[in-house]
Amino acid sequence: MDSVPIIxxxxxxxxxxxxxxxxxxxxxxxxxxxxxxxxxxxxVPAGIRSDIRAAAKRFFTLPDEAKRAYAVTVGERGWLPPGVEANGYAEGTETPPDMKETFAVGADRPIGDPVFDAEWFLPNVYPGEVPELEGLLTDYLHRMRVLSDELLKLCAAALGLDADYFTSRTGHASYTLNINRYPPLSQLGTPEPGQFRIGPHTDFGTVTVLDRQDGVGGLQVYSDESGWVNAPYVEDSFTINTGDLLARWTGDRWKSNRHRVLPPDPSAPDEELVSLIYFYECDPDASIESIGPPVGRVAHEPVRAHDFLLERLDAITLG
Incomplete structure (x- = not known):
């Protein structure tokens, strides 16, 4: 298979x-x-995603001095300015910073463990300048969690497992929604060598649910047969992929595949894209053991989700 199927x-x-x-x-x-x-x-209605995108654009067009009040770094809640993240480092490649800015929200209901709460359940911060974002994102986070749990039930069925095999460990899951703005070439200037909107990487958790816009500088997925291939764009769809944790959980039966977002292209100098990317994980204290043969293929050592995910987040954080 050298293309992404539509289901x-x-x-x-x-x-x-x-x-x-x-x-x-x-x-x-x-x-x-x-x-x-x-x-x-x-x-999931398309109008909800359009409303979030429109509100997020109002935030991103604020002066930097206003956005700076919400500035954070990778894994935190708020505005991630350009220059704080380089996803290529996750696979050991030193690259220039990713060409994007992000507004991030996520799981915010503490579980009472100070270690986990400080890392995975931070309070969400919403910009007062765009008050409608809070209601829109609270609703969307709920919808994404319901959909992600349903996808994990579908994953269990795909492997002939009990329906709650994966979701039995998502009762208090961590998750993050990144709203990524990819500025146009006319604003950024020529990319540095090896610089992408998002550099080549794999995702870290269980499933990723991506709502994206069609564009020249869009998503590419790595194919063993063909190299980098463009992921097809389908109106009113989500792009779903396996993260490192789920791949490990399935004993590498499923692939956590490399992907990247191309830099802005000279053929479309004013192309600006906004993506909504929901990263779903599991309970931070969950011990993840590989499923054995004949379903799984590799028996990895058990890992605690907290440790596994934190190591990967640290790798892509600059500064």
Whole structure:
């Protein structure tokens, strides 16, 4: 498989048992071979995503001095200015900073453990200049968590496991929503050698749910057969991929695949894109053990989710 397949989730939500098994089989094939799929029929209204994008753009157009009041670094809640993140470092490649700015929110309900609460359940911060963002993002975070748990149930079905095999360890999961703004070339100037909107990397958690815009400087996924290939864009869809933790959990049956977002292209100097990227993980204290054969292929040592994820976040943080 050298392209990202498109899968309609409608039969999973509304079909008979045979329809659900067919969807599950296609998911297993996609995650085994390329680690990505594009889903339609997911049930999240397009208007909600459009409203968030419009409100986020109002925040991003604020003067830097206003945004600086919300400035944070990777893994925290608020505004991540340009220059604080380089995803290529996650795979050991020194690259210039990613060409983006981000507004981040996430799980904010403490569990009472000071170590986990300080890392994964920080209070969300919403800009007073764009008051509608709080309600929009609170609603979207809820919808994304429901969808992500449903995707993990679908993943369990794809492997012939109990429906709650993965979700039994997401009762108090950590998660982050990054709203990424990719500025136009006309604003940024020529990229440095090896610089991307997001450098080549894999994601870290269980599943990533991406809402993206079509563009020249868009998402590419690595194919063992063809090298870097463009991920197809489908209106009103989500792009889903496996993270490192879920790949490890499945004993590397599923691939946590490399991907990148191309730098702005001279053919579209005014192209500005905004993506909504929801990273879902699991309970920070969960011990993740690889599923054994015949489902899994590699028996990794058990890891605690907190330690595994924190190491990867530290790798991509600059400064």
């Amino acid at each position: 309609d989730l409608g039969p999973w939500f509304h079909g008979a048992d045979g329809d659900r098994r067919e969807v599950a089989a296609r998911v297993d094939e996609a995650l085994s071979e390329i680690g990505f799929l594009i889903v339609t029929g997911h049930g």
